Amino acid sequence: MQEERPWESLRDQIKNNEADEVKLFLESQESSDLIGAVGHLTEDERAKMLTLLTPEDAAELIEDIPWVQALRSIKDIEPESAAAILSEMTSDDQADFLLEMKGEDAEAILEEMDDSDVKNLRNLIRYDPETAGGLMVTEFLAFEESETVESLVDNLRQNALQYKKYHLQYIYMVSGGKFGGVLSMRDLLLSNPKTSLNEIAITNALVVNDQASLEDLIKFFDVHNYYGVPVVDDDQALIGVVLREDIREAQSEQMNTEHLETQGIIGGEELRTMPILLRARRRLSWLSVNILLNIAAASIIAIYQDTLSAVIALAVFLPIISDMSGCSGNQAVAVSLRELSLGVVRPFEMARVWLQEVSVGLINGAVLGLLIGVAAYLWQGNAYLGLVVGGALMINTVVAVSLGGTIPLFLKKMNVDPALASGPILTTVTDMFGFFLALTFAGMMLSNL
């Protein structure tokens, strides 16, 4: 039976330097329990735990926990230990860590690593992490075209242990270093051992350039069902492989970041294990912009203060109109962001999106307007109040969905991140409009209210 708070034992084991117990404990945990247990440790405890494990086990653990925790842990330990752990990882992961560190910290770790790894890494970290060069692994096998199936198989036999880290779904054929073709395991299996590699290689295989963007790669793997794609530089030399799995992961992170941004969590991720001041500061950076926009919107009410004094009941409905318009608008924003990411809509198609939103806005606006109008009438016994608030909500719903549908497209067209900015812009404008509508209508019917 799993203890409810397994990290308590882990804590003691770490405190008492019980390396074997720590290893056993981690192996006994299911993946999700592991993440939970490790997440409960302080940063010091996590760092200490890493040094208690063998570099191989530590690397495995690092790959399982959330990125922000992994990065923090690597930064917290001595360069020598960090280097030992990173050496157990594939080159793309090594590069990911080094890129996120300050130059001198990264240097300190590089100095502790094997020279052969270091040369390769220095090249890798020059790439933008969202290009093929920054996403590729450099652990791949390549053989000259003149070799035979037999010599390839012998090579695999002799180096079985060393090739453990390597992905062997495809082996590549090169011609003097330049990419020549792809050799599938199946073709190798079915061929006569004396066959030379260039007779069975798939020579018209697709490759990508090291500058290919993450977007290009996402599209590539959407179309092609390959396990990975070879990466070549401008001289057509084979320099790495981009794995489909890694692109899927990057795409998943993109989706997650976009969602968090629409909710006002900027910087791509927040875990509650991060320092309090950091969390507060990042949330506040978005909240403070919002409060200024809110004050601007609410100033409309201030302008119409006299009308409000005369029809105090209206003050009950202003927050309702504001909130409901925001809800309707945000539904439209969500659909636009989704359609943009799927590629079913293009940023220039604002007119078409507007038409599709207006139709829904009119229907829903009518229903919501009716609901709130009836509520107002039932409460105050005044049909004119019902007309005012109902009419204001109905019109503002149409405004909200129109803006909600089109703002993300407009921002995308302007190369501004639509996930972060759409919400605040939408709610500010619809608030202003909603308050304006309600108070103006009320002003027009003052005698009847």
Next chain:
Amino acid sequence: MQEERPWESLRDQIKNNEADEVKLFLESQESSDLIGAVGHLTEDERAKMLTLLTPEDAAELIEDIPWVQALRSIKDIEPESAAAILSEMTSDDQADFLLEMKGEDAEAILEEMDDSDVKNLRNLIRYDPETAGGLMVTEFLAFEESETVESLVDNLRQNALQYKKYHLQYIYMVSGGKFGGVLSMRDLLLSNPKTSLNEIAITNALVVNDQASLEDLIKFFDVHNYYGVPVVDDDQALIGVVLREDIREAQSEQMNTEHLETQGIIGGEELRTMPILLRARRRLSWLSVNILLNIAAASIIAIYQDTLSAVIALAVFLPIISDMSGCSGNQAVAVSLRELSLGVVRPFEMARVWLQEVSVGLINGAVLGLLIGVAAYLWQGNAYLGLVVGGALMINTVVAVSLGGTIPLFLKKMNVDPALASGPILTTVTDMFGFFLALTFAGMMLSNL
């Protein structure tokens, strides 16, 4: 140079039954342009286009466009055409379509398909789509343990064409139908042809039961870097393979659905090509619940109407307090949903989450309270008004993040979908509290305002 509206040509080609032109057009489009072009067709045009293509091309197209469009298209065409297209897909995709259709429609298609496929499919569609049985593909190769590497290779040679649809990263070994082990291509390549399969098979390979849930499978592939995992039934017979790629896709869809739900788009997906009434009805189902909650919250203002009449300036700040509390609370909700999905927090850890939120809430509440208090003072020249609105916002920010952080955990514990319900519950309670605080404080200081 790509035309800006390529679908216009496509429309004409479809109208004029120009099958070859349609095929050429689709091949010429980049994946994203393709999705956009197809998305602009009416449902009738899409259905007609499918019948103009060969079943093989149609199946490829179907796999590229968004699911809701693909399903609609398959439903719209004659059973005979649908059967021909489905027959080009792997069994898991076939099952996906059939499961989403009414019994009689699915039957009509099944009757048009090959008997061998149908028997298999009838078994597949009995599975819950979110279990291993519902996610697996049944196109895999298995060989008896007594066979040799040589006979296996001969078999592959003879059946090369037929095995095109099959994934061959791993071939499986069975013993009288029961799962025996996994044969990796590499081991086959390195072995002597006369070796019998049971000498090289990995016999302690992991398998999953056909009832394993999507959650189990997600955890499995988080831990194990395999391409796929064999599926066995309760008798240990090998019945299929779950591919890592498919689990990643399912996980991605889960994330997307969760995000759309937090924005009030229920039913997992909305594309603007769906019928207007359907879109309006689904959005309205969420909006109508929200408006009732909003009316309930705003009734607090109605109760304190007299205080409001005395301090009409307050009406300007009520929407600000409501909106800003909602923003702060939704940040906390987003972090909780994220941490729950990552597994770093468990539903029972509400106390810990509350502490982590309160700390941030106090800091941000103090800053926001100060900002709005100063704004109120600058506007009305009355420090007490500043105290009232500032104090109300500060306290309500703490309330909002406390609720925002813990409500998702509580709902998850109660087995209620936290993505859909957290937002509305949060905003309703924080609105009520915020209005209450502001109006009560104002009531206490009436003489000074």
